[in-house]
Amino acid sequence: GEIEVHGPDATELTQRLTTNDVTALKPGKGQYSAVTDERGVMLDDTVVYDRPDEGGYLFVPNAGHDEELYDHWCASRKKWNLDCTVENVTEQYAMIAVQGPESEAHLSEVTETVQDLGRFEIASASVAGVNCLCSRTGYTGEDGFELLCPWDDAQTVWDAINCQPCGLGARDTLRIEQGFLLSGQDFDPESNPRTPYEAGIGFVVDTDSRFLGREALAEATPNEQFVGIELTERGVPRNGYAIESVDGTEIGTVTSGTLSPTLGVSIGLGYVSTAHAEPGTEIRVVIRGDRKAGLITNPPFEHATTEQ
Known part of the structure; x- marks a missing residue:
């Protein structure tokens, strides 16, 4: 999923709902983070981007979690009386991941943007005349890129990339080999509640940041x-x-x-x-x-x- 947050209080809202330090982001930068409840239990893990092309943030919930986190952001905005807009744009975007040691060389044939991107950076890119967002991120443990493009132009971008398709089963094998979490399976707030510390991603918890669940995590002993x-x-x-x-x-x-x-x-x-x-x-x-x-x-x- 993809959710955008804009407005004067966009930073405060996103800072209070994710465990990493959103204020450390600059335009075109991203960070891995967790979304926790007041117990410090993970609702989801996500990547938060400071958009390179306009003010505000884009964050990426796991598949099927976009409505849940959209509602969470909206309810929190209302509760804390914050001035910002939250928009679920999941159905507007398609995401295409190009992963592997040769991903940069391959994508460089269709867009020059990838050559200048560092890890967890995002930039505007043009692929076959389609305006996209391109980030140097992925869910495989390999170097790679993720392209966000308008849903109606996904086929054009896919055809331009022209590389070996990879199914979800193959991707799941890669993420297990890397030890990456799968939301809803390796953790779930109802059936398998876990804190970031239990789940091995304590590095995304900034205890100096004021976020929902911080107090509980400060006292947690896994x-x-x-x-x-x-x-x-x-x-x-x-x-x-x-x-x-x-x-x-x-x-x-x-x-x-x-x-x-x-x-x-x-x-x-x-x-x-x-x-x-x-x-x-x-x-x-x-x-x-x-x-x-x-x-x-x-x-x-x-x-x-x-x-x-």
């Missing part, structure tokens, strides 16, 4: 930690599978898992008690009643080419 899991015998860890210590004590739960084609082993993500979160700790994952041996790891599962 009992569980988000970790990687690598099986050492045949089997694939899946969402909801129990994680046990070697002696059979349940210590956590798998949230994501797959057979990694890159590594040739089964890997997963999940939460375990902090006492068992040290990389190298031997564990068991219960798969259809069988206890499969594995190890706790610290994602990414392979060397990262970028930072989230």
Whole structure:
């Protein structure tokens, strides 16, 4: 999804609803952040951009969360009596992600903008005569770019890029290998409530910033930690599978898992008690009643080419 926030109090509203320091952004810059409630529990994770082409912010909720966060921004604006406009523009935009080590060279054939973009920067770009926004971001762990273009021009932009299509299954494998969170699966405010500290993204929490949930997070002491899991015998860890210590004590739960084609082993993500979160700790994952041996790891599962 895509939501725009404009007006005199756009900075204050977005600052109070996201955990990172929005005031540190300059036009054309972006930051990874979390949206928390008063408990410090994550409602979503997001990228917030200070738009390069006009005043205000563009932030990107996870798929299916745009209406929820739009309502959250609007209700908070009214509650705090702030002067700004909030617009859900999800249906106006298409997003096309071009990812991989050759993404810059490939996109440079259709727009020069990418050559000047640093990580988490965004700029206006023209692709096949279509005005787009281009950011150096992605959800794969590789270098890459995300293009926002008008919905009606998406086919034109897609045809101009002309590269190998990648489905959601392939993308999900890449984000698991990198250890990236999936909203609604690796955390959910109702079924799997987690703070940024539990979810391993405490680096997006600016405790000097005045945001909803700051007080709760200041007092939080995580009992569980988000970790990687690598099986050492045949089997694939899946969402909801129990994680046990070697002696059979349940210590956590798998949230994501797959057979990694890159590594040739089964890997997963999940939460375990902090006492068992040290990389190298031997564990068991219960798969259809069988206890499969594995190890706790610290994602990414392979060397990262970028930072989230």
